[in-house]
Amino acid sequence: MTGADASLEREILAEIDARREELVDLCAMLVAAPSMNPPGITAQVAEIVEAYLVGQALEPEYVSIDPEAPNVVATVKGALPGPHGIFNAHMDTMQPGDVNAWTVPILSLTRKHARLYGLGMGNLKGGLAAMCIGTAVLNKFRHQLAGSVSLTAVSDEVMFGTRGTEYLLRARPDLAGDYMISAEGPGSMGFAIAEKGLLWVDVEVRAEGGHSSRAQTGKTSVAQLAAFISRIDRFNDEVADLPEELSGVQAGEGGYGLRLSANVGTLDAGPVRSLMAPTARAGIDLRVPPGMTIEALQQRIEVIAADFPGLHVSFPKGWNPSWAPIDAPLVRELAAVAAETRGVGTVNVVRLPGSDARHWRDRGVVAVCYGPQPALSAGVDDYANEQDVVDCAKIYVLSALRMSRRGQGR
Numbered sequence: 001m002t003g004a005d006a007s008l009e010r011e012i013l014a015e016i017d018a019r020r021e022e023l024v025d026l027c028a029m030l031v032a033a034p035s036m037n038p039p040g041i042t043a044q045v046a047e048i049v050e051a052y053l054v055g056q057a058l059e060p061e062y063v064s065i066d067p068e069a070p071n072v073v074a075t076v077k078g079a080l081p082g083p084h085g086i087f088n089a090h091m092d093t094m095q096p097g098d099v100n101a102w103t104v105p106i107l108s109l110t111r112k113h114a115r116l117y118g119l120g121m122g123n124l125k126g127g128l129a130a131m132c133i134g135t136a137v138l139n140k141f142r143h144q145l146a147g148s149v150s151l152t153a154v155s156d157e158v159m160f161g162t163r164g165t166e167y168l169l170r171a172r173p174d175l176a177g178d179y180m181i182s183a184e185g186p187g188s189m190g191f192a193i194a195e196k197g198l199l200w201v202d203v204e205v206r207a208e209g210g211h212s213s214r215a216q217t218g219k220t221s222v223a224q225l226a227a228f229i230s231r232i233d234r235f236n237d238e239v240a241d242l243p244e245e246l247s248g249v250q251a252g253e254g255g256y257g258l259r260l261s262a263n264v265g266t267l268d269a270g271p272v273r274s275l276m277a278p279t280a281r282a283g284i285d286l287r288v289p290p291g292m293t294i295e296a297l298q299q300r301i302e303v304i305a306a307d308f309p310g311l312h313v314s315f316p317k318g319w320n321p322s323w324a325p326i327d328a329p330l331v332r333e334l335a336a337v338a339a340e341t342r343g344v345g346t347v348n349v350v351r352l353p354g355s356d357a358r359h360w361r362d363r364g365v366v367a368v369c370y371g372p373q374p375a376l377s378a379g380v381d382d383y384a385n386e387q388d389v390v391d392c393a394k395i396y397v398l399s400a401l402r403m404s405r406r407g408q409g410r
Contacts, residue, residue, distance in 0.1 A: 005405065008144055009398055013341075015137050016394050023133050023390060024116065026052060028109035030091075030125040031118035037092040040163070041068045042155040045091040045125075049132060049153045056136035063171055069155035069163040073175065075148055076139045082147025082407035085400045086175060087135060088356055089128035089183035089371075090157035090164065093120035101380045117383040126384035127183025127371035127392060128153060134396040146404040150175055157356055160198070160317065165356040169363070179330045179403060180360040181396060184351065185373030186252060189388060191338065192351035192369035193331055194246055194323030195358070196257070197288035199297055199315060202281070203228060206310040209270075209278035221280035222269050224308045231304050232284060235262040240291030246323060249348045251289075257350030260297075261287045290321040290350060319354075322361040329406055330366045334399045338370065341394050346370075370395065 001009075016023075026048075033044040046062070053060040053074045064070035069092075096106050096119050104110040110117040116126065135151040152175060156164035169175060186192035205228070207221040218227065238260040242249065251257035263285050270277025288294055298315055305313045324331055326348070335346045351369055360367035372388035 008141070009401070012137060012141060012397055012401070013394055015140065016133065016390065016397065019133055019137070020390055023129055023393065024109070024111065024386070026129045026132060027116055027118075027121065027126060027389065030129055031109045031120060032107055034107055035092045035120070036095050037156065037158045037161070040092045040156050040159060040161060042091040043068050043070060046070045046072050046153065046155075049091070049128070052132055053135070053151070056139055058135070058139055063168050064163075065167045065171075066155075066163045069161075071155055071164060071168045072153040073150060073168075073172070074135060075150040076135060076142050076145065077148045078145030078404060079143045080146040082145070082404050083178040084147055085149040085403055086177040086180040086360070087131045087149060087151045087183070087396060087400075088154065088165070088180060089131045089152075090124050090154050090356065091128060092155055092158050093125065094123060094158050096382075097380055103381055111386070114386050115383045116386050116389065117381060119382050121384040122373045122375060122382050123158070124183055124371065124373070126389045127185065127373070130372065130389050130393040131183050131396055134393045134400075137393070137397050138400060145401065147407050149400045150177065154356065160354065165359045169359055176360060176363045176365050178365065180357065180365055180367035181330070181334065181399060182355050182357045182367060182369040183371040183392065183396075184355040184357070184369040185371035186349050186351040186369060187373055187375050189342070189372070190252065190349040191335060191346040193326060193348050194249055194257075194290050195321065195351035195353075195355055195369065196290075197294055197319050197321040198354050199286040199288055199294045199318040201232075201284040201286065201301060202314045202316055203284065203305075204312050205280045205308065206278060207276070209276050212274045212276055215276055220276045221310070222277055224311055225269075225280040225282055228304065228308055228311060229264055229282060229284075232262050232301070235260050235286065240289040243290050246290055246326060249326065249350060252349040252352070256352055258289045258291065260289060260292060287352060288321055290323060293320055294318045319358060322358045324361070324366045324368050328366045330368060330399070330403060333402045333406070334368060334370060334395065337398045337402065338395050341391050341398070
């Protein structure tokens with residue numbers, strides 16, 4: 001790094017520090033705009049993002065298949081040729097869970113104990129705000145930027161819907177870019193270069209109905225479903241062997257990043273206690289660690305299903321685990337910037353939940369996840385650490401700037 005490069009980075013860091021209150025205010029506006037998914041209506045959040053970017057001399061555009069769940073794109077164009085980087089963050093949030101258990105307002109930012117509380121602050125409005133501020137700062141210093149950086153604020157991520165990134169990249173293949181940084185965090189400011197895959201299993205059992213007094217052991221639809229679920233539940237004891245190319249990547253808290261997880265999220269059977277339900281159904285969610293494949297799991301599940309007459313399984317959604325090459329320039333640059341900014345080295349981990357990074361990896365683009373999410377998922381009293389949000393804005397900008405220099409061969 002030249003003396004001029006170092007001077008520019010110091011100026012950028014000072015600029016972001018000076019915008020701390022602006023960043024907190026933006027978080028407050030985003031939290032106040034409800035965008036729980038389902039139903040995933042994000043139009044109000046999109047309007048806030050759009051207005052902020054316009055106020056920063058950018059020209060955002062909507063790329064939408066559904067006006068209630070739009071995607072917002074804004075591009076910073078540098079003064080010189082170079083790579084095209086992508087910032088990605090989603091605008092929808094999880095549901096709040098038990099509202100009565102919250103100790104702070106759900107849709108109002110609470111700033112206390114160095115934390116920013118409010119629904120979606122951890123997943124993912126804190127990261128979204130950091131990327132908005134980062135994009136604005138990059139635009140201010142665009143004359144020192146080679147190439148371009150596009151912010152993609154998307155909808156429909158938390159429920160793996162089709163209106164967000166999936167549609168965006170189909171409509172705008174140019175937004176695949178040359179590298180991608182997702183604001184999703186794996187928790188505790190880890191650096192997720194890998195993430196689990198997903199396999200959804202729909203199970204339906206048909207059996208003889210009738211009065212409950214005629215029930216026999218293991219013969220009813222519900223009993224067969226329960227026995228099948230019991231066998232699938234044993235998957236939770238299985239741990240994958242890390243692929244050789246991910247040597248050194250950690251499994252994260254509790255080793256969960258390498259553990260296969262299987263959860264029954266929905267159950268449905270008859271409406272009357274004293275009748276045998278002729279049909280019983282379950283929806284199962286499996287999270288698949290690197291070192292396993294969904295194809296192998298499908299075969300195992302079908303073998304188990306064959307032991308139960310009248311039981312049928314289908315697989316409505318699934319994708320394999322994905323990761324960025326551990327020696328990719330983006331991985332090295334972001335890790336170095338994060339260590340310099342925070343004064344502590346990053347820990348490479350496997351992210352448990354899915355993210356939109358997989359859509360870029362599917363296209364051969366190096367994509368990583370780093371963000372101010374303090375825990376693995378949103379929940380009661382959702383929050384992000386204020387300094388983490390500020391630091392992420394710095395890390396996003398400096399990482400893009402250094403990737404820009406790489407594009408020039410510097």
